[in-house]
Amino acid sequence: MKKEELIAKLKTIVEPYVQDEEAFKKLSEDTTFIGDLKINSANLVDVILDVEDEFDIRIENDEMEQMLSVKAAMTIITSKIDG
Amino acid sequence: MIGNDIVDLEFAGINSRWREQRFLDKLFSKEEQDFILSDENRFENIWKLWSMKESAYKIISRADGIVRFNPKDFNCVVKNDTLGHVVFENKSIPTVTQTNQKFIQTTTCLESHWISEVFQLLNTDSKMQHKQSYKHAAKAYAQLKNVSIEIIEIFKNEIGVPQFYIQGNLQEEQLSLTHHGYFGAFVIAV
Numbered sequence: 001m002k003k004e005e006l007i008a009k010l011k012t013i014v015e016p017y018v019q020d021e022e023a024f025k026k027l028s029e030d031t032t033f034i035g036d037l038k039i040n041s042a043n044l045v046d047v048i049l050d051v052e053d054e055f056d057i058r059i060e061n062d063e064m065e066q067m068l069s070v071k072a073a074m075t076i077i078t079s080k081i082d083g
Numbered sequence: 084m085i086g087n088d089i090v091d092l093e094f095a096g097i098n099s100r101w102r103e104q105r106f107l108d109k110l111f112s113k114e115e116q117d118f119i120l121s122d123e124n125r126f127e128n129i130w131k132l133w134s135m136k137e138s139a140y141k142i143i144s145r146a147d148g149i150v151r152f153n154p155k156d157f158n159c160v161v162k163n164d165t166l167g168h169v170v171f172e173n174k175s176i177p178t179v180t181q182t183n184q185k186f187i188q189t190t191t192c193l194e195s196h197w198i199s200e201v202f203q204l205l206n207t208d209s210k211m212q213h214k215q216s217y218k219h220a221a222k223a224y225a226q227l228k229n230v231s232i233e234i235i236e237i238f239k240n241e242i243g244v245p246q247f248y249i250q251g252n253l254q255e256e257q258l259s260l261t262h263h264g265y266f267g268a269f270v271i272a273v
Contacts, residue, residue: 016098019209034150035243038209040263042095042133044152045109049100064109065153 001081006074013050017043029071055081085197085257085272086141089188090130091264101129110136110154118161127187131180132159134189139169139176141259142191148242186266194257198223199270204262212262220245220258220269227256227273 011027018024019038023031033039039047048064051057051073057080059067067073100106107116111132119128136157144150159178161167169176169191180189181201190199202219204212217237224247225232236248237258247254257272 019207032150034152041137041152042090042130042263043098045106045154046098046100048109049103049105052105061109061153061155065151068150068152 001078003074006077007070009054010051010070010073013054014039014047017047027070029074030069032069034068051077057081084142084145084193085191085259085270086138086145087188087190087199087259087261087268087270088134088137088141089186089201089261089263089266089268090134091186091266092127092130092184094264095130096126101126112155112158115159118159127182130187131161131182131189134187135159135161135167135169135178135180135191138178138189138191138259138261139171142176142193143171143174145242145244145259186263188261188266188268190268190270192270192272194272196273197270198227198273199268201266201268204265204267207264212267216260216262216267216269217245219267220260220271221247223269224256224258224271227271228254 014037017039023036031037033044034041048059048067052059055077059076063076067076111119115132119125136154136159139157156171158170159167165180167178169178176191178189178191180187188201200219200223204215221232221235221237225235230249234250237245238248239245245258245260247256247258259270261268
């Protein structure tokens with residue numbers, strides 16, 4: 001999957017939980033979910049479940065702990081769908 | 084060290100997959116899930132344990148400044164409707180939880196004296212909520228120190244922890260703020 005396509009899919013997934021619209025508009029690989037997008041940590045697990053369903057993958061707990069930014073999410077997703 | 088967390092129960096139900104087993108498995112241990120499913124209050128039980136974990140997490144992240152998402156490393160022990168503790172590594176962190184129909188709020192404090200207050204927020208814009216939360220905390224702090232609210236400021240330090248300043252001087256009383264949906268709360272260690 002192309003990088004741009006992956007980012008677009010992630011954007012759709014996180015959008016309902018975003019509390020900082022400005023940061024969402026500027027979303028890039030360096031954007032963090034909690035720090036930048038102000039996603040409530042209670043919703044982070046919803047994001048992760050949505051990612052699992054969208055890409056048909058399973059994310060382990062130690063991987064979930066790493067998924068704090070767009071870049072980290074892309075790395076984990078790519079390693080699973082290519083693997 | 085202090086931390087707190089509030090869950091707006093109406094908000095928690097929106098856009099959340101709390102009903103799913105996979106949701107439980109990602110956040111809660113077997114023992115915690117037994118507690119959650121022990122009566123018909125599954126929804127409230129989930130958010131009670133979540134607010135306990137999150138408030139204890141704040142104490143830990145204040146200490147080292149690291150952002151984590153490791154809810155299963157924080158293990159909740161519920162003593163009764165109000166009191167409990169959260170075990171993280173070799174630490175046991177006491178918790179006080181307030182539950183009503185609208186919100187669940189947990190305060191955790193390693194100091195023995197603290198003041199806390201829950202307040203309603205006017206809207207859900209995060210910048211406005213920050214402003215409002217700061218105002219509530221500053222007002223309480225002004226009363227506590229018996230000074231004018233005009234000379235109190237709150238700034239976040241480099242790891243995002245809010246701190247009180249009086250006329251530009253950092254104060255020692257610790258502050259923790261939380262907001263979710265239409266509710267906010269502060270706790271000040273005194």
